[in-house]
Amino acid sequence: MEIEKKVGQQSIRFVKPIVITSSASVVGNTEGAGPLADTFDWIVEDLLFGEQSWEKAECKMLRESAKLALRKVNLQEQDIDYFLAGDLLNQIISANFAARGIAIPFFGLFGACSTFVEAMLVASILIDGGFARRVLLASSSHHNTAERQYRFPTEQGVQRPPSAQWTVTGSGALVLEESGNGPRVTMGTIGKVVDMGMTDANDMGSAMAPAAADTLVTHFQDTGTKPDSYDLILTGDLGAVGKAALVNLLQQRGYQMGENYQDCGMLIYDLERQDVHSGGSGCGCAAVVFSGLILRRLWEKKYQKILFLATGALMSPTSAQQGETIPGIAHAVVVEFN
Amino acid sequence: MTQSQGQGNVQQQKMQQDMQQEYKQLVKNVKPRPPVLKNTILAFLVGGAICFFGQLILWLLKKQGLGDKEAAAATAATMVFLGALLTGLGVYDVIGKYGGAGSIVPITGFANSIVAPAMEFKREGFVFGVGARLFTVAGPVLVYGFLVSAVIGLIYYLIR
Secondary structure (H helix, E strand, O other): OOOOOEEOOOEEEEEEEEEEEEEEEEEOHHHHOOOOHHHOOEEOOOOOOOOOOHHHHHHHHHHHHHHHHHHHOOOOHHHOOEEEEEEOOHHHHHHHHHHOOOOOOEEEOOEOEOHHHHHHHHHHHHHHOOOOOEEEEEEEEOHHHHHHHHOOOOOOOOOOOOOOOEEOOEEEEEEEEOOOOOOEEEEEEOOOOEOOOOOOOOOHHHHHHHHHHHHHHHHHHHHOOOHHHOOEEEEOOOHHHHHHHHHHHHHHOOOOOOOOEEEHHHHOOOOOOOOOOOOEEOHHHHHHHHHHHHHHHHHOOOOOEEEEEEEEEOOOHHHHHOOOOOOEEEEEEEEEOO | OOHHHHHHHHHHHHHHHHHHHHHHHHHHHHOOOOOHHHHHHHHHHHHHHHHHHHHHHHHHHHHOOOOHHHHHHHHHHHHHHHHHHHHHOOOHHHHHHHHOHHHHOOHHHHHHHHHHHHHHHHHHOHHHHHHHHOOOOHHHHHHHHHHHHHHHHHHHHHHO
16 A cells, blocks of 8 residues: 555655655855864855855855865766755846756755755655755855845944844765765754744744744644654754744743754854854755754764754745745754664 | 625625724734834944044044035935945944934935945846846835925925
Protein backbone atom coordinates (compact mmCIF):
# COMPACT_ATOMS: atom_id res chain seq x y z
CA MET A 1 0.00 0.00 0.00
CA GLU A 2 1.20 3.45 -0.78
CA ILE A 3 2.06 5.54 2.24
CA GLU A 4 0.00 8.68 2.66
CA LYS A 5 2.29 11.67 2.11
CA LYS A 6 -0.18 14.36 3.10
CA VAL A 7 -0.50 14.71 6.86
CA GLY A 8 -3.37 16.66 8.36
CA GLN A 9 -4.28 20.08 6.97
CA GLN A 10 -1.03 21.51 5.68
CA SER A 11 1.76 19.08 6.44
CA ILE A 12 3.54 16.54 4.29
CA ARG A 13 5.72 13.54 5.03
CA PHE A 14 8.57 12.52 2.77
CA VAL A 15 8.80 8.82 2.07
CA LYS A 16 12.15 8.78 0.34
CA PRO A 17 15.16 9.84 2.37
CA ILE A 18 15.89 13.47 1.51
CA VAL A 19 19.50 13.88 2.54
CA ILE A 20 21.28 17.19 2.99
CA THR A 21 24.66 16.13 1.62
CA SER A 22 26.35 19.49 1.28
CA SER A 23 26.05 23.08 2.39
CA ALA A 24 27.89 26.34 1.90
CA SER A 25 27.65 29.84 3.30
CA VAL A 26 29.15 33.13 2.18
CA VAL A 27 28.66 36.18 4.42
CA GLY A 28 29.69 39.83 4.74
CA ASN A 29 31.86 41.54 7.33
CA THR A 30 29.16 42.31 9.94
CA GLU A 31 28.16 38.63 10.05
CA GLY A 32 31.86 37.72 10.04
CA ALA A 33 32.32 39.87 13.16
CA GLY A 34 29.44 38.11 14.91
CA PRO A 35 29.37 35.07 17.21
CA LEU A 36 28.88 32.57 14.35
CA ALA A 37 31.98 33.64 12.40
CA ASP A 38 33.67 30.24 12.58
CA THR A 39 30.62 28.43 11.17
CA PHE A 40 30.70 30.25 7.82
CA ASP A 41 32.70 29.01 4.85
CA TRP A 42 33.63 32.37 3.43
CA ILE A 43 33.63 35.80 5.06
CA VAL A 44 33.80 38.57 2.49
CA GLU A 45 35.27 41.73 4.01
CA ASP A 46 34.51 43.89 0.96
CA LEU A 47 30.74 44.43 0.76
CA LEU A 48 31.09 45.02 -2.99
CA PHE A 49 32.81 41.62 -3.35
CA GLY A 50 35.02 43.10 -6.07
CA GLU A 51 31.98 44.08 -8.15
CA GLN A 52 30.60 47.39 -9.42
CA SER A 53 27.35 47.43 -7.45
CA TRP A 54 25.74 45.96 -4.33
CA GLU A 55 23.34 44.00 -6.53
CA LYS A 56 26.19 42.41 -8.46
CA ALA A 57 27.92 41.62 -5.18
CA GLU A 58 24.83 39.85 -3.83
CA CYS A 59 24.43 37.91 -7.07
CA LYS A 60 28.06 36.82 -6.85
CA MET A 61 27.58 35.72 -3.25
CA LEU A 62 24.63 33.56 -4.24
CA ARG A 63 26.53 32.08 -7.19
CA GLU A 64 29.64 31.39 -5.13
CA SER A 65 27.71 29.75 -2.30
CA ALA A 66 25.94 27.47 -4.79
CA LYS A 67 29.18 26.54 -6.51
CA LEU A 68 30.92 25.96 -3.20
CA ALA A 69 28.15 23.60 -2.07
CA LEU A 70 28.72 21.58 -5.25
CA ARG A 71 32.51 21.63 -4.94
CA LYS A 72 32.42 20.31 -1.39
CA VAL A 73 30.91 17.03 -2.56
CA ASN A 74 32.68 16.95 -5.94
CA LEU A 75 29.51 17.36 -7.95
CA GLN A 76 29.35 18.97 -11.38
CA GLU A 77 26.50 21.11 -12.65
CA GLN A 78 25.30 18.27 -14.94
CA ASP A 79 24.88 16.01 -11.87
CA ILE A 80 22.15 18.28 -10.52
CA ASP A 81 18.57 18.10 -11.78
CA TYR A 82 17.29 21.47 -10.55
CA PHE A 83 18.62 24.68 -9.11
CA LEU A 84 16.17 26.53 -6.85
CA ALA A 85 16.98 30.02 -5.63
CA GLY A 86 15.50 33.28 -4.50
CA ASP A 87 16.27 36.61 -2.85
CA LEU A 88 14.61 39.85 -1.76
CA LEU A 89 15.19 42.09 -4.73
CA ASN A 90 12.59 43.09 -7.32
CA GLN A 91 12.20 40.31 -9.89
CA ILE A 92 14.61 38.22 -7.74
CA ILE A 93 17.54 39.45 -9.82
CA SER A 94 20.23 37.98 -7.55
CA ALA A 95 18.89 34.47 -8.10
CA ASN A 96 18.03 34.90 -11.77
CA PHE A 97 21.35 36.47 -12.64
CA ALA A 98 23.30 33.92 -10.62
CA ALA A 99 21.44 31.16 -12.46
CA ARG A 100 22.70 32.70 -15.70
CA GLY A 101 26.14 31.33 -14.85
CA ILE A 102 24.94 27.95 -13.56
CA ALA A 103 23.90 25.46 -16.23
CA ILE A 104 21.17 23.68 -14.26
CA PRO A 105 17.39 23.83 -14.94
CA PHE A 106 16.20 26.62 -12.70
CA PHE A 107 13.19 27.55 -10.60
CA GLY A 108 13.19 31.09 -9.18
CA LEU A 109 11.36 31.39 -5.86
CA PHE A 110 10.10 34.33 -3.87
CA GLY A 111 8.91 33.96 -0.33
CA ALA A 112 10.73 36.98 1.08
CA CYS A 113 12.78 35.78 4.06
CA SER A 114 11.02 32.40 4.02
CA THR A 115 12.59 31.56 0.66
CA PHE A 116 15.25 29.22 2.04
CA VAL A 117 12.76 26.87 3.67
CA GLU A 118 10.40 27.26 0.71
CA ALA A 119 13.27 26.04 -1.48
CA MET A 120 13.98 23.14 0.91
CA LEU A 121 10.31 22.14 0.72
CA VAL A 122 10.11 22.35 -3.07
CA ALA A 123 13.41 20.48 -3.44
CA SER A 124 12.22 17.72 -1.10
CA ILE A 125 8.91 17.44 -2.95
CA LEU A 126 10.74 17.18 -6.28
CA ILE A 127 12.99 14.42 -4.97
CA ASP A 128 10.25 12.54 -3.14
CA GLY A 129 8.02 12.75 -6.18
CA GLY A 130 10.71 11.12 -8.27
CA PHE A 131 11.29 14.17 -10.44
CA ALA A 132 14.83 14.70 -9.26
CA ARG A 133 17.72 12.84 -7.73
CA ARG A 134 19.72 15.86 -6.68
CA VAL A 135 18.68 19.45 -6.16
CA LEU A 136 20.81 22.50 -5.47
CA LEU A 137 19.18 25.39 -3.62
CA ALA A 138 20.29 28.79 -2.39
CA SER A 139 18.95 32.08 -1.09
CA SER A 140 20.65 35.39 -0.43
CA SER A 141 20.25 38.90 0.88
CA HIS A 142 22.55 41.90 1.09
CA HIS A 143 22.19 44.69 3.63
CA ASN A 144 22.84 47.45 1.14
CA THR A 145 20.66 46.16 -1.71
CA ALA A 146 17.77 45.73 0.73
CA GLU A 147 18.32 49.17 2.28
CA ARG A 148 18.29 50.98 -1.04
CA GLN A 149 15.26 49.04 -2.31
CA TYR A 150 13.12 49.10 0.81
CA ARG A 151 14.38 52.06 2.81
CA PHE A 152 16.97 54.81 2.35
CA PRO A 153 20.22 55.34 0.45
CA THR A 154 23.00 53.71 2.47
CA GLU A 155 24.76 56.98 3.30
CA GLN A 156 21.58 58.68 4.46
CA GLY A 157 21.87 59.77 8.11
CA VAL A 158 18.77 58.16 9.63
CA GLN A 159 17.98 56.81 13.06
CA ARG A 160 16.43 53.34 13.20
CA PRO A 161 13.98 52.40 15.95
CA PRO A 162 14.88 49.55 18.36
CA SER A 163 12.42 47.19 16.64
CA ALA A 164 14.18 47.53 13.26
CA GLN A 165 16.23 44.60 12.01
CA TRP A 166 19.51 44.44 10.15
CA THR A 167 19.39 42.70 6.78
CA VAL A 168 22.00 39.95 6.69
CA THR A 169 24.59 40.10 3.94
CA GLY A 170 25.08 36.53 2.93
CA SER A 171 23.99 33.53 0.95
CA GLY A 172 23.48 29.94 1.99
CA ALA A 173 23.24 26.91 -0.28
CA LEU A 174 22.37 23.24 0.16
CA VAL A 175 22.53 20.10 -1.92
CA LEU A 176 19.65 17.69 -1.30
CA GLU A 177 19.92 14.12 -2.57
CA GLU A 178 17.81 10.98 -2.54
CA SER A 179 20.62 9.01 -0.90
CA GLY A 180 23.81 9.54 1.02
CA ASN A 181 24.88 10.33 4.54
CA GLY A 182 23.67 13.39 6.40
CA PRO A 183 20.71 15.04 8.09
CA ARG A 184 17.38 14.26 6.46
CA VAL A 185 14.38 16.39 5.68
CA THR A 186 11.53 14.19 6.87
CA MET A 187 8.46 16.42 7.02
CA GLY A 188 7.23 19.83 6.04
CA THR A 189 4.40 22.21 6.76
CA ILE A 190 3.44 24.69 4.08
CA GLY A 191 2.26 27.98 5.49
CA LYS A 192 -0.72 30.15 4.63
CA VAL A 193 -0.41 33.88 4.11
CA VAL A 194 -1.48 35.55 7.36
CA ASP A 195 -2.07 39.28 7.76
CA MET A 196 -2.76 40.77 11.17
CA GLY A 197 -2.89 44.33 9.92
CA MET A 198 0.62 45.42 10.87
CA THR A 199 1.95 48.35 8.84
CA ASP A 200 5.28 49.28 10.48
CA ALA A 201 8.04 48.44 7.99
CA ASN A 202 10.50 49.02 10.82
CA ASP A 203 9.03 46.10 12.70
CA MET A 204 8.92 43.09 10.39
CA GLY A 205 9.17 40.67 13.30
CA SER A 206 5.69 41.49 14.60
CA ALA A 207 4.29 41.39 11.08
CA MET A 208 5.62 37.86 10.56
CA ALA A 209 5.01 36.37 14.03
CA PRO A 210 1.28 35.60 13.43
CA ALA A 211 2.19 33.61 10.30
CA ALA A 212 4.82 31.73 12.31
CA ALA A 213 2.28 31.00 15.06
CA ASP A 214 -0.25 29.79 12.49
CA THR A 215 2.21 27.42 10.82
CA LEU A 216 3.58 26.15 14.14
CA VAL A 217 0.18 25.43 15.65
CA THR A 218 -0.93 23.74 12.42
CA HIS A 219 2.26 21.69 12.41
CA PHE A 220 1.78 20.57 16.01
CA GLN A 221 -1.85 19.63 15.29
CA ASP A 222 -1.12 17.90 11.97
CA THR A 223 1.73 15.81 13.33
CA GLY A 224 0.63 15.34 16.92
CA THR A 225 3.83 16.89 18.20
CA LYS A 226 4.49 19.46 20.91
CA PRO A 227 7.16 22.15 21.28
CA ASP A 228 9.27 19.77 23.39
CA SER A 229 9.11 17.05 20.72
CA TYR A 230 12.03 18.83 19.10
CA ASP A 231 15.59 19.38 20.24
CA LEU A 232 15.42 22.74 18.56
CA ILE A 233 12.68 24.91 17.11
CA LEU A 234 14.35 27.51 14.94
CA THR A 235 12.66 30.51 13.36
CA GLY A 236 14.29 32.35 10.48
CA ASP A 237 14.38 36.03 11.29
CA LEU A 238 11.73 37.15 13.74
CA GLY A 239 14.31 39.06 15.77
CA ALA A 240 13.88 39.94 19.44
CA VAL A 241 10.51 41.67 19.00
CA GLY A 242 8.99 39.05 16.69
CA LYS A 243 10.26 36.24 18.89
CA ALA A 244 8.60 37.73 21.95
CA ALA A 245 5.37 38.23 19.97
CA LEU A 246 5.45 34.61 18.76
CA VAL A 247 6.01 33.22 22.27
CA ASN A 248 3.01 35.24 23.46
CA LEU A 249 0.81 34.17 20.55
CA LEU A 250 1.63 30.51 21.12
CA GLN A 251 0.94 30.86 24.81
CA GLN A 252 -2.55 32.12 23.93
CA ARG A 253 -3.04 28.99 21.82
CA GLY A 254 -1.87 26.77 24.65
CA TYR A 255 1.70 26.05 23.57
CA GLN A 256 4.60 26.84 25.88
CA MET A 257 7.86 27.56 24.04
CA GLY A 258 10.89 26.58 26.08
CA GLU A 259 14.65 26.89 26.01
CA ASN A 260 14.73 24.89 22.79
CA TYR A 261 13.29 27.81 20.84
CA GLN A 262 15.84 29.95 19.01
CA ASP A 263 15.76 32.55 16.24
CA CYS A 264 18.40 32.80 13.49
CA GLY A 265 18.13 36.58 13.53
CA MET A 266 19.21 36.64 17.16
CA LEU A 267 21.90 33.96 16.81
CA ILE A 268 23.75 35.54 13.92
CA TYR A 269 24.66 38.78 15.69
CA ASP A 270 25.72 39.79 19.15
CA LEU A 271 22.70 41.97 19.91
CA GLU A 272 24.52 43.71 22.77
CA ARG A 273 27.73 44.50 20.99
CA GLN A 274 26.69 44.81 17.35
CA ASP A 275 24.48 47.71 16.39
CA VAL A 276 21.72 45.63 14.80
CA HIS A 277 18.77 46.53 17.05
CA SER A 278 16.23 43.67 17.01
CA GLY A 279 18.49 41.21 15.14
CA GLY A 280 19.16 39.94 11.64
CA SER A 281 16.70 39.50 8.79
CA GLY A 282 16.62 38.69 5.10
CA CYS A 283 16.67 35.58 2.92
CA GLY A 284 20.33 35.13 3.79
CA CYS A 285 19.75 35.06 7.55
CA ALA A 286 18.08 31.68 7.96
CA ALA A 287 20.14 30.37 5.02
CA VAL A 288 23.59 30.99 6.48
CA VAL A 289 22.68 30.10 10.07
CA PHE A 290 21.20 26.79 8.96
CA SER A 291 23.97 26.02 6.45
CA GLY A 292 26.61 26.77 9.05
CA LEU A 293 25.80 26.44 12.72
CA ILE A 294 22.70 24.23 12.62
CA LEU A 295 24.06 21.61 10.23
CA ARG A 296 27.26 21.49 12.25
CA ARG A 297 25.32 20.85 15.46
CA LEU A 298 23.31 18.16 13.70
CA TRP A 299 26.54 16.44 12.61
CA GLU A 300 27.89 16.78 16.13
CA LYS A 301 24.70 15.02 17.28
CA LYS A 302 23.84 17.91 19.57
CA TYR A 303 20.48 17.94 17.85
CA GLN A 304 18.68 14.89 16.51
CA LYS A 305 15.37 16.36 15.47
CA ILE A 306 14.73 19.98 14.70
CA LEU A 307 11.84 22.04 13.40
CA PHE A 308 13.13 24.78 11.13
CA LEU A 309 10.69 27.53 10.26
CA ALA A 310 11.43 30.53 8.07
CA THR A 311 9.14 33.53 7.97
CA GLY A 312 8.70 36.10 5.24
CA ALA A 313 7.16 39.57 5.16
CA LEU A 314 5.49 39.74 1.76
CA MET A 315 5.52 43.47 1.22
CA SER A 316 7.02 45.74 -1.39
CA PRO A 317 8.01 49.42 -1.19
CA THR A 318 4.99 50.22 -3.38
CA SER A 319 2.52 48.31 -1.20
CA ALA A 320 3.96 49.94 1.91
CA GLN A 321 3.65 53.44 0.42
CA GLN A 322 0.07 52.75 -0.60
CA GLY A 323 -0.72 51.98 3.03
CA GLU A 324 -1.17 48.24 2.58
CA THR A 325 -0.69 46.05 5.61
CA ILE A 326 2.17 43.54 5.70
CA PRO A 327 1.19 39.93 5.00
CA GLY A 328 3.41 37.26 6.47
CA ILE A 329 4.15 33.66 5.59
CA ALA A 330 5.99 30.85 7.35
CA HIS A 331 7.11 27.49 6.02
CA ALA A 332 8.49 24.71 8.18
CA VAL A 333 10.61 21.61 7.68
CA VAL A 334 11.57 18.86 10.08
CA VAL A 335 15.22 17.85 9.85
CA GLU A 336 16.39 14.69 11.57
CA PHE A 337 19.77 13.03 11.95
CA ASN A 338 19.94 9.86 13.97
CA MET B 1 -25.98 35.95 -1.34
CA THR B 2 -28.60 35.34 1.32
CA GLN B 3 -29.04 37.68 4.24
CA SER B 4 -27.69 35.24 6.81
CA GLN B 5 -24.55 34.72 4.73
CA GLY B 6 -24.09 38.47 4.57
CA GLN B 7 -24.42 38.68 8.34
CA GLY B 8 -21.92 35.83 8.67
CA ASN B 9 -19.41 37.80 6.63
CA VAL B 10 -19.93 40.90 8.72
CA GLN B 11 -19.42 38.85 11.86
CA GLN B 12 -16.28 37.31 10.42
CA GLN B 13 -14.92 40.73 9.55
CA LYS B 14 -15.67 41.93 13.05
CA MET B 15 -13.84 38.93 14.53
CA GLN B 16 -10.86 39.56 12.26
CA GLN B 17 -10.79 43.20 13.36
CA ASP B 18 -10.95 42.23 17.02
CA MET B 19 -8.10 39.78 16.55
CA GLN B 20 -6.02 42.43 14.81
CA GLN B 21 -6.75 44.90 17.58
CA GLU B 22 -5.77 42.36 20.22
CA TYR B 23 -2.56 41.56 18.37
CA LYS B 24 -1.66 45.25 18.07
CA GLN B 25 -1.95 45.47 21.85
CA LEU B 26 0.25 42.40 22.28
CA VAL B 27 2.92 43.88 20.01
CA LYS B 28 2.76 47.17 21.86
CA ASN B 29 3.61 45.30 25.06
CA VAL B 30 6.62 43.42 23.67
CA LYS B 31 8.03 46.17 21.47
CA PRO B 32 10.85 48.14 23.06
CA ARG B 33 10.21 51.88 23.16
CA PRO B 34 12.75 54.17 21.52
CA PRO B 35 14.87 55.84 24.23
CA VAL B 36 13.17 59.21 23.75
CA LEU B 37 15.04 61.12 26.46
CA LYS B 38 18.46 59.90 25.32
CA ASN B 39 17.56 60.59 21.68
CA THR B 40 16.35 64.08 22.55
CA ILE B 41 19.49 64.95 24.49
CA LEU B 42 21.72 63.59 21.71
CA ALA B 43 19.70 65.47 19.09
CA PHE B 44 20.09 68.65 21.14
CA LEU B 45 23.84 68.17 21.52
CA VAL B 46 24.53 67.14 17.91
CA GLY B 47 22.19 69.75 16.44
CA GLY B 48 23.56 72.34 18.83
CA ALA B 49 27.15 71.49 17.92
CA ILE B 50 26.41 71.79 14.19
CA CYS B 51 24.72 75.17 14.71
CA PHE B 52 27.50 76.36 16.99
CA PHE B 53 30.02 75.46 14.32
CA GLY B 54 27.94 77.36 11.76
CA GLN B 55 27.84 80.34 14.09
CA LEU B 56 31.63 80.23 14.45
CA ILE B 57 32.03 80.35 10.68
CA LEU B 58 29.59 83.24 10.48
CA TRP B 59 31.54 85.22 13.10
CA LEU B 60 34.80 84.46 11.38
CA LEU B 61 33.52 85.60 8.00
CA LYS B 62 32.08 88.79 9.48
CA LYS B 63 35.33 89.48 11.24
CA GLN B 64 37.09 89.15 7.90
CA GLY B 65 34.86 92.00 6.71
CA LEU B 66 31.94 90.33 4.93
CA GLY B 67 28.54 92.03 5.20
CA ASP B 68 25.65 90.38 7.08
CA LYS B 69 23.93 88.97 3.97
CA GLU B 70 27.13 87.79 2.28
CA ALA B 71 28.40 86.18 5.47
CA ALA B 72 25.11 84.30 5.98
CA ALA B 73 25.14 83.01 2.40
CA ALA B 74 28.80 81.99 2.63
CA THR B 75 28.11 80.19 5.93
CA ALA B 76 25.23 78.24 4.41
CA ALA B 77 27.41 77.28 1.46
CA THR B 78 30.22 76.18 3.76
CA MET B 79 27.89 74.06 5.89
CA VAL B 80 26.35 72.45 2.80
CA PHE B 81 29.83 71.68 1.54
CA LEU B 82 30.80 70.13 4.88
CA GLY B 83 27.60 68.06 5.02
CA ALA B 84 28.24 66.78 1.52
CA LEU B 85 31.89 66.06 2.28
CA LEU B 86 31.07 64.11 5.44
CA THR B 87 28.43 62.14 3.52
CA GLY B 88 30.97 61.30 0.85
CA LEU B 89 33.45 60.18 3.49
CA GLY B 90 30.79 57.91 5.00
CA VAL B 91 30.72 59.83 8.28
CA TYR B 92 27.40 61.63 8.16
CA ASP B 93 25.26 58.49 8.38
CA VAL B 94 27.10 57.62 11.60
CA ILE B 95 26.44 61.12 12.97
CA GLY B 96 22.80 60.73 11.90
CA LYS B 97 22.48 57.44 13.74
CA TYR B 98 23.20 59.20 17.04
CA GLY B 99 22.08 62.72 16.23
CA GLY B 100 18.67 61.88 14.76
CA ALA B 101 16.72 65.05 14.14
CA GLY B 102 19.71 67.04 15.40
CA SER B 103 21.64 66.16 12.26
CA ILE B 104 18.66 66.02 9.88
CA VAL B 105 17.21 69.48 10.52
CA PRO B 106 20.29 71.70 10.02
CA ILE B 107 21.35 72.52 6.46
CA THR B 108 24.08 69.84 6.66
CA GLY B 109 21.27 67.26 6.85
CA PHE B 110 19.80 68.71 3.70
CA ALA B 111 23.15 68.26 1.98
CA ASN B 112 23.29 64.69 3.24
CA SER B 113 19.82 63.93 1.86
CA ILE B 114 20.92 65.08 -1.61
CA VAL B 115 24.39 63.57 -1.71
CA ALA B 116 23.38 60.18 -0.28
CA PRO B 117 20.96 59.35 -3.15
CA ALA B 118 23.40 60.84 -5.65
CA MET B 119 26.06 58.37 -4.45
CA GLU B 120 23.62 55.51 -4.15
CA PHE B 121 21.98 55.80 -7.54
CA LYS B 122 25.04 56.73 -9.58
CA ARG B 123 25.17 53.08 -10.64
CA GLU B 124 21.88 53.49 -12.48
CA GLY B 125 23.50 56.17 -14.64
CA PHE B 126 23.55 59.97 -14.60
CA VAL B 127 20.09 60.41 -16.12
CA PHE B 128 17.88 57.73 -14.54
CA GLY B 129 20.06 57.35 -11.48
CA VAL B 130 21.52 60.59 -10.18
CA GLY B 131 19.30 62.93 -12.19
CA ALA B 132 15.98 61.24 -11.51
CA ARG B 133 16.56 60.25 -7.90
CA LEU B 134 18.66 63.08 -6.52
CA PHE B 135 15.65 64.55 -4.72
CA THR B 136 13.99 61.31 -3.57
CA VAL B 137 14.52 62.28 0.06
CA ALA B 138 14.77 66.07 -0.17
CA GLY B 139 12.06 66.46 -2.81
CA PRO B 140 9.07 66.35 -0.46
CA VAL B 141 10.83 68.82 1.88
CA LEU B 142 11.32 71.25 -0.99
CA VAL B 143 7.83 70.84 -2.45
CA TYR B 144 6.03 71.40 0.84
CA GLY B 145 8.57 73.96 2.01
CA PHE B 146 7.85 76.10 -1.06
CA LEU B 147 4.12 75.51 -0.74
CA VAL B 148 3.97 76.51 2.91
CA SER B 149 6.16 79.58 2.38
CA ALA B 150 3.89 80.68 -0.46
CA VAL B 151 0.81 80.22 1.71
CA ILE B 152 2.37 82.10 4.60
CA GLY B 153 3.45 84.85 2.22
CA LEU B 154 -0.12 85.13 0.99
CA ILE B 155 -1.52 85.30 4.52
CA TYR B 156 1.05 87.93 5.46
CA TYR B 157 0.12 89.98 2.36
CA LEU B 158 -3.58 89.82 3.27
CA ILE B 159 -3.34 90.74 6.94
CA ARG B 160 -0.58 93.29 6.69
